[in-house]
Amino acid sequence: MAERSFVEEVKKLRLGAGEVFHGEGILAVTKALLESGVNYVAGYQGSPISHLMDVLADAQDILSEHGIRFENSASEATAAATLAASVNYPLRGAVTFKATVGTNVASDALANLASGGVTGGALVIVGEDYGEGSSIMQERSHAFAMKSQMWLLDPRPNLPCIVQAVKDGFDLSEASRTPVMLQLRIRSCHVHGQFVAGDNRRAAFSIREAMEQPQRDVSRIVLPPASFLHEQEKVKERWPAALRFIQERGLNEFFAEKVGDVGIALQGGSYNTVIRALQQLGLADAYGNTEVPLYVMNVAYPLVDAELLRFSDGKRALLVVEEGQPNFVEQNIAAILRQAGNNTALHGKDLLPVAGEYTTAAVLQGITGFLRQHGLLAAAAPTPPAVRRTIPITEEPSPSAAARAPSGGRAALMAEPVQPLAVSVSARPPGFCTGCPERPIFTAMKLVERELGEHHVSADIGCHLFSILPPFNLGNTTMGYGLGTAGAAALNVPAGKRAISVMGDGGFWHNGLTSGIANAVFNKSDNLTIVVDNSYTSATGGQDILSSTAQNATRSTNHAIEKAVRGVGVNWVKTVRRTYDLKTMVATLREALTTGEKGPKVLVAQSECMLNLQRRQKPLQRAAVARGERVVRERFGVDSDTCTGDHSCIRLSGCPSLSIKPNPDPLRTDPVATVLDSCVGCGLCGEVAHAAVLCPSFYRAQIVSNPTRWDRLRARLRHGVIGWLQRRDAQRRARLAF
Secondary structure, three states, X not given: OOOOOOOOHHHHHHOOOOOEEEEXXXXXXXXXXXXXXXXXXXXXXXXXXXXXXXHHHHOHHHHHHOOOEEEEOOOHHHHHHHOOHHHHOOOOEEEEEEEOHHHHHOHHHHHHHHHHOOOOOXXXXXXXXXXXXXXXXXXXXXHHHHHHOOEEEOOOOOHHHHHHHHHHHHHHHHHHXXXXXXXXXXXXXXXXXXXEOOOOOOOOOOHHHHHHOOOOOHHHOOOOOHHHHHHHHHHHHHHHHHHHHHHHHOOOEEEOOOOOOEEEEEEHHHHHHHHHHHHHOOOEOOOOOEOOOEEEEOEEEOOOHHHHHHXXXXXXXXXXXXXXXXXXXXXXXXXXXXXXXXXXXXXXXXXXXXXXXXXXXXXXXXXXHHHHHOOOOOOOOOOOOOOOOOOOOOOOOOHHHHHHOOOOOHHHHHOOOOOOHHHHOOOOOOOOOOOOOOHHHHHHHHHHHHHHOOOOEEEOOOHHHHHHOXXXXXXXXXXXXXXXXXXXXXXXXXXXXXXXXXXEHHHHHHHHHHHHHHHHHHOOOOOEEEEEEOOOEHHXXXXXXXXXXXXXXXXXXXXXXXXXXHHOOOOEEEEEOOOOOHHHHHHHHHHHHHOOOOOOEEEEEEOOOHHHHHHHHHHHHHHHHHOOOOEEEEEEEEOOOOOOOOOHHHHOXXXXXXXXXXXOOOOOOOOEEEEOOOOOOOOHHHHHHHHOOOOOOEEEEEEEEOOOHHHHHHHHHHHHHHHHHHHHHHHHHHHHHO
């Protein structure tokens, strides 16, 4: 169950020639695939292209109408290897996954594909997740394109350019017999706009024809001596063919080329940011008309020497806007210019940030410095509006402004600097959702830690990685998706403790079963692996996997992780079917860490992802309430009179719905715990209180919508009895007071 459904949006994919398509970037990419006559599509979800996979999944009826095979691949390597269908046949194929981690996983298949080359167009759509909004290590997919000699498209982030890039990508791939990478940033994936649609096109050559007419070309197989010739073929045949296509098709763009004697060369994906910065400097308008010459490299690799030399001819200086590190493009341009004897001054990372996302503020500062240095902006120009203060501190404040100042009038205003976000906003580390079934697993680990001491914990990629942060502070390393068990492989000698590894169900099916569990069996590991089974690849948006309990009409589900683990030779396997049962979780963990049985141990901890559970149940509950049916919801609370203010419940849970409030007792100063309205009734806080032998202040309440007569009668009886007891207690206290 993906976090977002595109069932309604995919209807736009049926638009024909001349009709105007309105929508989101990822939907436009799917439309472009249909118009390009693609034969097959595969991929693995991950930001920022998770929704592209969701769109494809919801559009399967349209894909099947055009004979298109779609697969939710088991991993990025599986997706990349799918492109082998384009090696010998004129079949157009596209795959998609997150860069750079997805590209790393797929690297073996991609390298072999790029070595042998392709016959049909092969397009690799990589979601570039770079900058402070990224959830991965900071690397670029650009390096992989250079290493394997795959061409890299980086289109301007608007729908017409993105759609055209998909079509050009297939054509470029076929013209140069080389797979092509199409890079989409977060903003490109989710940008909204419009373009004039074309007709969806069924491929001229089908997968069925390929199967019935097998083709074989030994020169395309990466095996000596052919593999030695592939490198020569790349530089002598494919590279020149790609350069000719790029120039003849005009994939790169020139704007105001001859307007001035300084210019900016930029990746296509940075175009909107650069134009916005120039707008703030008064050097461009909202329609993209610019007074500064721009060379937009919609093809980020390979660079076209002739176009760069043409653009720099007669220019005193050139600024390269290249997001990410290392500065591959800047170094390449420098080599092209100097080898041609061109002395144009070259700037890039000397004026722009060396690393990090190129936001408008960062690019604005770099362009401002560049233009000032070369005399296009006065040195004393005021600070751009994006960063200057609205009230200059050199002027006397107005009476109203002085009245608002805490004290001291003008002095107080001068003492109010603009604070960077890191100073003025407290750090807010990511954490588990309210009611997350993974939280009790790590609560149990903390409770067992009290008895058995600290253990080395090898973490993995997924929601469970939040356990490395407060309040749990568990996890020593993380090496990659599904590599939790492999990350503890070396820590496997007789000792007083066992290493603990954690992986999710998504990581388990992606990579963990073979490189983790099977490897542990083969090498006679004695460590413990906890497989967090929440029924989905929750971290990427809640897509179904092999072990999902949902019934999926187009996929095979309900395959138990425990069976797979036993199938590769693990003998000690326990499944906890409700992670919120904290006592069982603690007891099973204790047993796994202390048992005398040798060999790898696997604990499967099951409970459905709370986000998906709520997405499914809330609409049903609202509909039932609207129909007048009786609906019961559970919530938990804290008795303020009983709470001691110890707050162990918060320290051992970390649930966002747990907070504090002032103590109602005037004689006690410590704040008491409270449960906010965001509570989903999972019950962990109460379980923690009992398992940790804490105070009995937690209570469970039932909220009844559309109560029956019996519900109302019970409520009146309860209120009556409780009210009588409260009045009696108040009278007793009053007598004691005298």
